[in-house]
Amino acid sequence: MRVELKNLSKRYKDADRELTVINRLTFSFPERGTVAIIGRSGIGKSTLMHLLGGLDTPSEGQVLYGDSDISALESDARAAFRAKNVGFIFQFHHLLPEFSAVENVALPLIMSGMRDDEAHERASALLDRMGMKPREDHRPSQLSGGEQQRVAIARALVTRPRVVLADEPTGNLDVVTAAEVQELLMQMNRELENTLIVVTHSHELARTMDLVVEMLPGGGLIEHRAKNAGREEIG
Numbered sequence: 298m299r300v301e302l303k304n305l306s307k308r309y310k311d312a313d314r315e316l317t318v319i320n321r322l323t324f325s326f327p328e329r330g331t332v333a334i335i336g337r338s339g340i341g342k343s344t345l346m347h348l349l350g351g352l353d354t355p356s357e358g359q360v361l362y363g364d365s366d367i368s369a370l371e372s373d374a375r376a377a378f379r380a381k382n383v384g385f386i387f388q389f390h391h392l393l394p395e396f397s398a399v400e401n402v403a404l405p406l407i408m409s410g411m412r413d414d415e416a417h418e419r420a421s422a423l424l425d426r427m428g429m430k431p432r433e434d435h436r437p438s439q440l441s442g443g444e445q446q447r448v449a450i451a452r453a454l455v456t457r458p459r460v461v462l463a464d465e466p467t468g469n470l471d472v473v474t475a476a477e478v479q480e481l482l483m484q485m486n487r488e489l490e491n492t493l494i495v496v497t498h499s500h501e502l503a504r505t506m507d508l509v510v511e512m513l514p515g516g517g518l519i520e521h522r523a524k525n526a527g528r529e530e531i532g
């Protein structure tokens with residue numbers, strides 16, 4: 298699905314000051330493929346991801362999925378849209394500790410109304426494709442960091458969202474495990490033909506993606522195309 302930002306601004310206000318993190322940003326993400334978002338800590342990458350996924354609302358402007366502006370939706374409608382169209386993966390997995398891997402992955406399907414046994418079957422099949430079948434009855438605390446993140450990826454992908462947002466998904470993993478998890482994200486992106494947008498600190502990982510977008514102070518974005526060494530200021 299095509300995701301577009303139009304004239305997007307985000308300001309945080311507290312008692313005596315206002316912080317503008319994103320200022321009138323206009324940008325189009327490609328309809329398919331992989332996008333890396335890079336930029337220094339505190340610049341606004343997570344803020345952008347939250348706006349992109351409708352977890353937060355902009356101060357001004359629009360977040361368009363196709364023709365619908367999700368930032369104009371009431372919070373219930375936004376949550377419903379998100380459940381159907383967006384998969385989230387965070388640095389820390391946020392898996393439910395009392396549930397097994399397969400139960401965690403089945404949950405988004407059950408919440409969207411699927412029967413328990415069917416949801417479990419689907420969740421189990423996806424975990425199998427991700428090499429996690431032998432671990433599907435383990436709880437998160439019984440899994441390694443890389444395995445936990447695989448389960449979190451399965452949970453984000455099980456509903457087959459058109460857009461997958463990952464905010465430093467490998468930030469908590471060692472280099473080798475990070476590369477494996479990143480490769481899994483890329484492989485699943487090719488299989489499911491969605492748009493994958495990943496915030497990463499690793500330039501090495503960023504270079505493996507179709508498009509690298511760098512966030513600048515004030516929330517502007519610069520595109521570094523993989524096949525074109527040139528830079529283009531676009532927002």
Ligand SMILES: Nc1ncnc2c1ncn2[C@@H]1O[C@H](COP(=O)(O)OP(=O)(O)O)[C@@H](O)[C@H]1O
Binds near residue numbers: 310337340342345
């Ligand atoms: N809920 C919030 N309230 C106030 N300021 C915030 C909030 N969330 C983030 N910020 C500030 O916005 C800026 C961007 O933060 P963030 O989007 O988390 O950056 P990044 O993910 O690039 O490290 C930072 O200065 C941060 O302190």
Ligand SMILES: [Mg+2]
Binds near residue numbers: 344
């Ligand atoms: Mg962040």
